[in-house]
Amino acid sequence: MLSRAEADYDADDEADDDDESGEEDEDATPARPRIGVSEEDKARAMIDTSAFGNPHGSIVEGANGGNGTIVRSAYLGKEMQTSFLEYSMSVIVARALPDVRDGLKPVHRRILYAMNESGYTPNRPHMKSARTVGDVIGKYHPHGDSAVYNTMVRLAQPFSMRVPLVDGHGNFGSIDGDGAAAMRYTESRLDKVAMELLRDLDKETVDFQPNYDESLEEPTVLPARFPNLLVNGSQGIAVGMATNIPPHNLGETIDATCMMLDNPDVTTEELMTALPGPDFPTGGIIMGKKGILDAYETGRGSLTVRARCEIEEKKNGRCSIIVKEIPYMVNRNRLLEKLGELVRDKKLPEISNIHDGADRHGIDIIIDLKQNAIPQVVLNKLYKHTQLQVGFGAIMLSLVDGVPRVLSLKEMLHYYIAHQEDVIVRRTRYELAKAEERAHILEGLIVALDNIDEVIHIIRSSQTDGEASDRLTERFGLSKKQTDAILEMKLRRLTGLERGKIQDELNALREKIEYYHRVLNDPALVREIIKEELQEVKKKFDTPRRTKLSADAKDIDVEDLIADENMVVTVTKAGYVKRLPVATYRQQKRGGKGMQGVNLKDNDYVEHLFVASTHAYMLFFSTAGKVYRLKVYELPEASRHARGTAIVNLLPLAKGETISAVIATKEFPADEFLMFATAHGMVKKTSMDLYDRTRRDGLIAINLKDGDELISVRRVAPGEKVIMVSSAGKAIMWNEDEVRAMGRDTMGVRGMNVPPIARVLGMEIAKPDTELFVITEKGYGKRTPVSEYPEHHRGGQGVFTITMTEKKGLLAAMKIVAVDEEIMIMSEEGVVVRTPVLGISELGRSTQGVCVMKVADNDRVTAVAISSRSKKKRAGDKPTTDEDQIELLEEESEEGDLTESDIDEE
Structure with a gap:
C-alpha cells in the first residue's frame, strides 16, 4: 500500500508550515526554501510504513521526519477511483452532454x-x-x-x-x-x-x-420554446459514454410534439408520420428506415447517409456524376483529396477527370467518366470507397435531472413537454402575481379618485408622508402599496378621462387574472398554450426538409460495384483459372484459323469452360469431397493470351487435393439437385440450396471413406439417366430417382459395385441420342449409343462396355459425346491427340474397339476432354448454352487451344 504527500492541504496548515520552515535550528541542517511540498518530501511520503498497517485505506495523518509535512495514507486504487469518478461526473454533467429540456x-x-x-x-x-x-x-x-x-x-x-x-x-x-x-x-x-x-x-x-x-x-x-435537442441535435464525448443525436426539421419536430400533446400514448410509428427521420443541414439521403425506427424506439440506431448525386449524359455520349449534396459532417476538401487518390491509384479507372464546381449556388463536385464506363457501377464504387456514403450511429443520450440516460423519441418529447408545462405554469404564476399587484394598486387609485376631495384634505392636513399614509389607510382601508401609489399620483390623473383609462385597465387585468387562474387549474389548457406557441414558432421559422428518406436499405455489396456482364471462365487441367469478357472473342472475325484463346504450359489443356455472369457463383468440388465457392468477379481477369492464376492461390486446397468438378450457377433452387460420384462407386444426390453458403476453408460436399475420392459432380434433372463406367470395363445406367435426396454432410449410397482392384472412372448424364466414348490405357477406344445400354438398378456391377485384353490394358477414361464434337486425348507423358468423334468407329457394347491413339510402351492414356461442339444442337437436347457460348466454343475449337468438358446452365 502506498501513501502520498497531500499537496492540496488546508490554507491554514500551509501558513503554519511556512512559518515553522522559515526558522533555522542550530543543530539541524539549514532548511531549504520550499513552495508547497518538496520533491524529497514527496519521495519519502511515497513509502510510508505506517500505511501498511491500515488495510482499509483510512486516512492517517502525522508528522513525517519532523519537517511539518502532513502525510495522509490511502489506497492508491481507491484514491484513483474517487478522483476519476469526480472528474468523470464533472465532464458528464457540466461539459459534454446536453440537457434534455433545452438541448x-x-x-x-x-x-x-x-x-x-x-x-x-x-x-x-x-x-x-x-x-x-x-x-x-x-x-x-x-x-x-x-x-x-x-x-x-x-x-x-x-x-x-x-x-x-x-x-x-x-x-x-x-x-x-x-x-x-x-x-x-x-x-x-x-x-x-x-x-x-x-x-x-x-x-x-x-x-x-x-x-x-x-x-x-x-x-x-x-x-426553450421549441425542441432544440431534436432540431439541432448534439454530439459529445464524455467519460465512458457519448451522445450523437441527429438534427431534425423544425416544423416536423413541432408537429410530432403537438401529436404527443394531443395523445401521450401515441406510438413511435404514429410519431414517424409527422417526424419521419433526421433532417441534416447538408441534405443527403438516408438509406432505409430501420435504423431510424431503432433510434426512435431504443435510443440507439445505425443510419446510412448517402450523398445526393445526379448522372448527366453529355453530347459526346459520355456521362458525368454530379455530387449535389454530401453527408453530414463530411469534410468536402478531404473528400476531393480521397477521390483524387483513388483515381491516381487506378482504383477508379472509369473516371477521367474531377472538377470542383462549387460556387455561391451549390457545392457541386463534377466527376467525368470515360467512354464505356457504367455510371451506376462507378457510383456504387464511390459509395463504397469514399465518404459519399457514411454511417451515422445515433445515440440519443442526454441529461435527465442531471443523470445521463439513453432516451427514445417518445421519452425525449415527454421530458420536453414536461419542461414546457413547468415553464408555462411558472410564467403564468409570475404574470398572475404582476397582474394582481397592478390591479391592487389600480383599485386603490379608483378609491382615491372617487373620494378625491377627502383624500386631498387628509394629505394637506398631514405633517409628513407617513402620517398621510397612515390616515389614508385608516380611513379607506388601503394597503401600504396603495397609499404609496396615491401619494405618488400625478395631478393629471385626476381628470375624468384618466379615471376611465384606469377603470378599463383594471377591467382588463381582472379578465387576465381570471384567465391565469384557469390556466393554473387546467392542465389541458396548459397543453393548448404549448401547442399554440409551438405553431407560432413553426410559422415563423419552418423550412422545407433537406434530407431525403429512401426506403431502400440495401447496403453496398461488392457485387454492386461490378457490372453484370457475361464472362468466359476457363479452368485448365493443371489448375489455372481466369476470366475475360465474352466480347473479347466476339470482336474477332470468324473463319480461317480462328484466334488463339490461351497460351498454356506444355501438355496442359482447358478442362472446364463456362460462359457465366460476373454475378454468378463458381462451385469448385475437390477430390477430398469439399466444395469451395467464388463469385465469377472474384476470379482473376486476364488477357486472352494469359494462362491465368493457379487455383491454389485462390482456394485453400490441402496438399494433394485437386479440383475434380466445377459447376457455374447464379441461384440455388431447392428443387434442383447435384449428383456426386466417387472412385469407389458411391453416389449421392443433394439439393442445390444446401450449398448456398460459404466458408473460407470450404464446406463438406460429401463424406468420403478412407482412400476414396470425389471424381464427378453433375447437375441432374428429374427423369434423367445416370451412367457410370469402371476401370474393369463395365458400365451401368440407372434412373436418377434410384437415389433419394439426402443432406450435404453424408456419404451417399452404392451407385456401382466395383472390384477392389478397380475404380470408377467417371459419371455422366446419359441424354438421348448421345454416345458413350471409352478408351483404354493403350489407346483403344470406341463409341456406343447409350440406347444399347440396359437400364438397371443402382448398386450393380453393370455390363461390359468394351472387351478387355492384356494388350489393350485397363479402361482409362469415359465421356458422353455427340457426333458433332471433337475430343482431346492426353497421355501420362503429355502426348495430346485431337480427333473428331465421327472419326472413331461406332461399335457395339462388347467389342474391343479400334486404335484411336498410338501409345508408347511406357506410356498410358489418362484423360479425355471434349474439345468443341457445333452450333447445331442435337435433337431433344436440353439447352445448355446460349448462342454466345456456342459461337465462342466454335471459335476456340478452330485454334485448338481451348477445350471444354462441362458446360452448365447458369
Whole structure:
C-alpha cells in the first residue's frame, strides 16, 4: 500500500508550515526554501510504513521526519477511483452532454445567455466576437477563449446547425473544412430563432444558479420554446459514454410534439408520420428506415447517409456524376483529396477527370467518366470507397435531472413537454402575481379618485408622508402599496378621462387574472398554450426538409460495384483459372484459323469452360469431397493470351487435393439437385440450396471413406439417366430417382459395385441420342449409343462396355459425346491427340474397339476432354448454352487451344 504527500492541504496548515520552515535550528541542517511540498518530501511520503498497517485505506495523518509535512495514507486504487469518478461526473454533467429540456450544453447555454444579457440581439448591430467571448469567459465560463469561440462559430454555421442560433458576420468557416477567421475579425449577434430559446427568461420560468465566483447568476436551463435537442441535435464525448443525436426539421419536430400533446400514448410509428427521420443541414439521403425506427424506439440506431448525386449524359455520349449534396459532417476538401487518390491509384479507372464546381449556388463536385464506363457501377464504387456514403450511429443520450440516460423519441418529447408545462405554469404564476399587484394598486387609485376631495384634505392636513399614509389607510382601508401609489399620483390623473383609462385597465387585468387562474387549474389548457406557441414558432421559422428518406436499405455489396456482364471462365487441367469478357472473342472475325484463346504450359489443356455472369457463383468440388465457392468477379481477369492464376492461390486446397468438378450457377433452387460420384462407386444426390453458403476453408460436399475420392459432380434433372463406367470395363445406367435426396454432410449410397482392384472412372448424364466414348490405357477406344445400354438398378456391377485384353490394358477414361464434337486425348507423358468423334468407329457394347491413339510402351492414356461442339444442337437436347457460348466454343475449337468438358446452365 502506498501513501502520498497531500499537496492540496488546508490554507491554514500551509501558513503554519511556512512559518515553522522559515526558522533555522542550530543543530539541524539549514532548511531549504520550499513552495508547497518538496520533491524529497514527496519521495519519502511515497513509502510510508505506517500505511501498511491500515488495510482499509483510512486516512492517517502525522508528522513525517519532523519537517511539518502532513502525510495522509490511502489506497492508491481507491484514491484513483474517487478522483476519476469526480472528474468523470464533472465532464458528464457540466461539459459534454446536453440537457434534455433545452438541448444545450453548459457552454452553449452560457454563450446565448451572455449575448442576450449584453444586448447582442437581432434588433441590434453585430458586435465583435472577441467581445462576446470575453463576456462568456469572464462572467460564466472560465475556460479557454479558443474553445468558447469555436463553440460559438459552430452555432453560426448553417452546414453544422439545422437551425443556426448565432448570426455570424464575416468568415465563420466553410463546409470544405476551412477554419473561421480570428475572433477579432468576425462579428456576431443572436439569431432570431435563438430568441425563442431565451423567451420568457425574465419571467421566473427557470431556476438560476450562482456563476463560478458567485458574483452573478446564470440560468440552469433555458425556457426553450421549441425542441432544440431534436432540431439541432448534439454530439459529445464524455467519460465512458457519448451522445450523437441527429438534427431534425423544425416544423416536423413541432408537429410530432403537438401529436404527443394531443395523445401521450401515441406510438413511435404514429410519431414517424409527422417526424419521419433526421433532417441534416447538408441534405443527403438516408438509406432505409430501420435504423431510424431503432433510434426512435431504443435510443440507439445505425443510419446510412448517402450523398445526393445526379448522372448527366453529355453530347459526346459520355456521362458525368454530379455530387449535389454530401453527408453530414463530411469534410468536402478531404473528400476531393480521397477521390483524387483513388483515381491516381487506378482504383477508379472509369473516371477521367474531377472538377470542383462549387460556387455561391451549390457545392457541386463534377466527376467525368470515360467512354464505356457504367455510371451506376462507378457510383456504387464511390459509395463504397469514399465518404459519399457514411454511417451515422445515433445515440440519443442526454441529461435527465442531471443523470445521463439513453432516451427514445417518445421519452425525449415527454421530458420536453414536461419542461414546457413547468415553464408555462411558472410564467403564468409570475404574470398572475404582476397582474394582481397592478390591479391592487389600480383599485386603490379608483378609491382615491372617487373620494378625491377627502383624500386631498387628509394629505394637506398631514405633517409628513407617513402620517398621510397612515390616515389614508385608516380611513379607506388601503394597503401600504396603495397609499404609496396615491401619494405618488400625478395631478393629471385626476381628470375624468384618466379615471376611465384606469377603470378599463383594471377591467382588463381582472379578465387576465381570471384567465391565469384557469390556466393554473387546467392542465389541458396548459397543453393548448404549448401547442399554440409551438405553431407560432413553426410559422415563423419552418423550412422545407433537406434530407431525403429512401426506403431502400440495401447496403453496398461488392457485387454492386461490378457490372453484370457475361464472362468466359476457363479452368485448365493443371489448375489455372481466369476470366475475360465474352466480347473479347466476339470482336474477332470468324473463319480461317480462328484466334488463339490461351497460351498454356506444355501438355496442359482447358478442362472446364463456362460462359457465366460476373454475378454468378463458381462451385469448385475437390477430390477430398469439399466444395469451395467464388463469385465469377472474384476470379482473376486476364488477357486472352494469359494462362491465368493457379487455383491454389485462390482456394485453400490441402496438399494433394485437386479440383475434380466445377459447376457455374447464379441461384440455388431447392428443387434442383447435384449428383456426386466417387472412385469407389458411391453416389449421392443433394439439393442445390444446401450449398448456398460459404466458408473460407470450404464446406463438406460429401463424406468420403478412407482412400476414396470425389471424381464427378453433375447437375441432374428429374427423369434423367445416370451412367457410370469402371476401370474393369463395365458400365451401368440407372434412373436418377434410384437415389433419394439426402443432406450435404453424408456419404451417399452404392451407385456401382466395383472390384477392389478397380475404380470408377467417371459419371455422366446419359441424354438421348448421345454416345458413350471409352478408351483404354493403350489407346483403344470406341463409341456406343447409350440406347444399347440396359437400364438397371443402382448398386450393380453393370455390363461390359468394351472387351478387355492384356494388350489393350485397363479402361482409362469415359465421356458422353455427340457426333458433332471433337475430343482431346492426353497421355501420362503429355502426348495430346485431337480427333473428331465421327472419326472413331461406332461399335457395339462388347467389342474391343479400334486404335484411336498410338501409345508408347511406357506410356498410358489418362484423360479425355471434349474439345468443341457445333452450333447445331442435337435433337431433344436440353439447352445448355446460349448462342454466345456456342459461337465462342466454335471459335476456340478452330485454334485448338481451348477445350471444354462441362458446360452448365447458369
